[in-house]
Structure formats: C-alpha cells, structure tokens
Amino acid sequence: MSWQPTTTHQARLARATLLKTLRAFFDDRQVLEVDTPLLSSATVTDVHLDAFHTLFDHSATGKPQALWLQTSPEYAMKRLLCADSGPIYQICKAFRHEGQGRYHNPEFTMLEWYRPGFDHQDLMAEVDALLVATLACEPADKVSYQHVFLDYTGIDPLGTSLTELIDALARFNIDISAPETLDEDSILQLLFSQEIEPKIGLDRPVMVYGFPASQAALAKINACDPRTADRFEVYFKGIELANGFYELSDATEQRKRFIADNAQRKSMGLPEKPVDEHLLQALESGLPDCAGVALGIDRLLMLKTGASSISEVISFPVATA
Template sequence: MQPWQPTTTHDARVARAELLRTIREFFYARNVLEVDTPLLSNGTVTDEHLDAFDTQFNFASSGKPSKLYLQTSPEYAMKRLLCAGSGSIYQVCKAFRHEGEGRWHNPEFTMLEWYRLGYDHFALMDEVDALLQETLNTASADKMTYQQAFQHYLNIDPLSADDEILLGAMEQHHIDIHAPQSLSYDSKLQLLFSYVIEPKIGIERPCFVYNFPASQAALAKLSSADERVAERFEVYYQGAELANGFHELSAANEQRLRFETDNEKRKENGLPTKPIDENFLSALDTGLPACAGVALGVDRLLMLKTGASHIKEVINFNVSRA
C-alpha cells in the first residue's frame, strides 16, 4: 500500500456514513439540537492526564501573538451554549489529544458529545444504552458501581483501602511499574482498573461503571448520598472504553477550585500548567441548567460495528498518513 492511499476500505467509508446518519436520526427523534463550536480556544483542559495540541496565532486583535489550543473535547463551548439557553444539544466533531497512536487511539479523532437538560447520570446511562442498541444491536447493558467492580474482581474497597493494599494487589496481578510506591492513590486505582477489571467487563454486552471516587470527579457533581463518590460513569464494550459521562457540576467556584487543583498537580509532577478557560467559568457564573452530558468515541464505535481490529481501519488517513 502506497503512503498516499487511505487505510480504510470503501465499505468502511460507507459504514461511517451510515453510522453518522443513524446517530443524527437518533437525536432528531429525541428533539436534541445539533450544534457546532470552535476547535480552537484560548483556554484548555487542566487535567494532568490530558495534553492538548497548541499553536501560535499571529493575528490576534491585541496585536500580539497568542497561543491557541486544539480542543480535547467541545465540552466547555457546549456548556456555554447551555448557559445561553440552547436546550438539549449534541455535536459530532473532531477532537485532538497529544498522545501516541495505538489500536484504539489516533491523536485526531471523531467525538460525539451531548447534553440533556433535566437528566442525571442514571437517565443519561439509559440513553447511551439505547444508542448502543440502535447502532450496534447490543443487548441491554450491565451496570455496576466503581466500588462494586473493585470488590467483585479484586476484593478491595477502593473508597477505603490504603496504599499498601493497592500496592499488594498490583504485585499480585503482576503490574510491573517502575517505583509504584511513588504513584498517586488514583494512579494506582486506575492501573488496577485497566489491568484487572477492564478485560473482564463488557464482553457479551456493554457495561456501565458509575460513581467514581470523588478524587476522579473531573466535571461531575459529588453524590448527595455519599460524597466519597462523584456522579460519573464510563461504558465498556468488547475491550473498548466507549464513553465518559457526568451529572454535570454547575458551581463555578467549585469548578475553578478543581481547575486550580489540577494545575497544582501538574506542577508537582513537573508538567506545565494550563490556562483556565475563563469564558467557561463566566458562563457557569450565569447559571448552567441542571443536566448530564457524555462524550463518546465515534471511531471506536465504528470499529465495533465493523469488526475492525485497529482504528486505522476506520479512519481514512491516520496520523502517520495525514
């Protein structure tokens, strides 16, 4: 195959077009509005586990060069629309994450993100489940809490276990990481989850894992029933992490604190701090309607639909051929 040629087949391109049509029909039937937001922004994510591409803009209105970021997700801009009275919305767009390419990931990929007014994370899980049934013809999904997953597969309570218990479990399951004792508590949990739990869930039908530890809350509300957990979910199916959703945090002060805490963690780990998206926080100040939102990887969804073994089989030109 010559470097100029696409890595997809014509059938894969047809399958993508059909999948996008099904997605749009799904939301049209539910009266959810399709929107479009910028891919370039002055602010970006502060999460220490995400890294955005950046570029220099030489023609800013200030007359000085400025740094812009390719968005890892359209989340902040979409929430600004929600604050402006858009109602329930969805978007299919390109997203960018400065990470290596692999079986499930290309640095430029297609994301489906949507927000439902008046929903909590349970209602949104049901809608994600309905979309998977519509697009992949799956059976109704399984659901378990993050705590239940650890208790079932590792006999560990992730909300109360100490570092020694987690380190012992890592050793028992042959997770060979340099200086594991230097990892944060959440990093240990994430390694145990990805190495031990993920391969065992979502095999025959999708599996939702919800109520993650509060320290992994990101942009989710803390549970009113148990403030040790955040109202966040992820869904797994046949080896793929497909989606990440939240009962959305609406308090601007709390969100700013989380961003600042992220940047402190970045400093501690020798990473550059990131500019906080002030337009997003200003929008939250005016009031975000009660809602839940989720981001889903369209390329991964298409891989499962077509039986592809690598993401390059469903992307016309992956980063190596871009």
C-alpha cells in the same frame, strides 16, 4: 510511504451510515445539533490529558496568542447551555496529544451531548438506547465502580490505602518502576485498566458508575455517598467507549478543581494550563441542571464493523496523514 487510505470502501460506507443513524436518533428526540470552535484560548487542566497548541500571530491584542486544539467540545457546549440552548449534541473532531495506538489516533471523531433535566442515571438509559440502535446489541449491564473493583480485585476502592494498592500491583504482576511515587488514584486507574477493563462488557455493554470523588473531573459529588462522583463510563468488548457526568454547575467549585489540577501538574513537573475563564463566567450566569456524555465515534465504528484497529475505520491516521 503509501498515499493509500487505511480504510476499505465498505468501512467508509459504514461510517456514513452510522452518522446518519446518530443524527436521526437525536432528531427523533428533538436534540439540536450544534457547532463550536476547535481552537480555543484555554484548554483542559486534567493531568491525564495533553492538548496540542499553536501560536496565532494575528490576535487583536497585537501579540502572538497561544491557541489550543480542543480535547473535547465540552466547555464551549456548556457555554451554549448557559445561553439557554436546550438539549444539544455535536459530532466533531477532537485532538489529544497522545501516541497512536490500537484504539487511539491523536485526531479522532467525537460525539458529545447534553440533556438539561437529566441526571447521570437518565443519561445512562439514553446511552444504552443509542448503543442498541447503532450496534443492535443487548441492553447494557450497570454496576458500581466499588462493586466491580471488589469483584475483580478484592479491593474496596473507597476504603483502601496506598500501601494496600502498592501491594496489589505486585499481587497482579503489574510491573512498573517506582510505584511508591504514584498516588492512590493513579494506582486505582492502573489496576482498573489492567485487571478489570479487559474482563467486563464482553457480551453486552457495561456501564460503570459511582467513581471515587477524587476522580470526579467535571461531575457532581453524589448527594447520598460523598465518597463517590456522579460519573459513569461505558465499556464494550475491551473498548472504553464513553464517559458521562451529572454535570458540576458550581463555578466556585469548578475554579477550585482547575487550580488543584494545575497544582498537581506543577508537582509532577508538567506545564500548567490556562484556565477557561469563559466557561467559569458562563457557569456563574447559571448552568441548567443537566447530564452530558462524550462518546468516541471511531471506537463505536470499530465495534459496528468488527475492526481490530482504529486505523481500519480512519482513512488517514496520523502516520499517513
């Protein structure tokens, strides 16, 4: 076991420079830097995310309390927005209970920001400006989820069937066991990651918007096409870099989505997760019309330095932490 960092001194200097650039970018736009807790009494219900948790033995209740390391500062930042914070951003650690890989470490650094008065199209333009400022790249291409799916697979993701999707797995030689046990969204995500993601954004970033409404997460449903959600993702040189939303502000609808997530978790044999009542109370008080986005700083730094693995830009990844 080596005690040495996996980064070079040059990589550490590049990180410091990148953080200065990011803070200057938001300072110029009068977006306030904020700080929120990493530990929370609730966590995400999303079936595709898993959070670390621990027991707090000194709770005011007198009983051990489960606390969760946050997968994103989103819920706490939305509480600030509901308290009239105005435009805000945060650079912080986030945690996801997943294996270490080329692009992922269970502990990573995230940039997240929210813009009252913006929709997802406005925010895509600002993300584009940030990428040009930090990477000196060309402006991004923008394409709808439906269009890019048709281009690379010949499948209309907004009008397909489960049978067609299962057949597509065989057609593209994606060999998984028991594909019939997967739902349409799971197969769409598998096809996207295997057949589309590696082929887009190779020369300049690409922003994919208009995801299926069933993959809305915390985004609004599009007013013109209710089959889609006002959500976008950013890809560049094979890396999924950012995920943004025109934010859902309806507390009742948000509770329904949390409940539906936990029902799906139960059907899949996964543990249900505690719903964040603080967030729901904040939404009931009123979330300003806004858009928000989360961007992986370590992945951004990989692109900036030409690193081939996230361990080259994190001094002590989980294997040597």
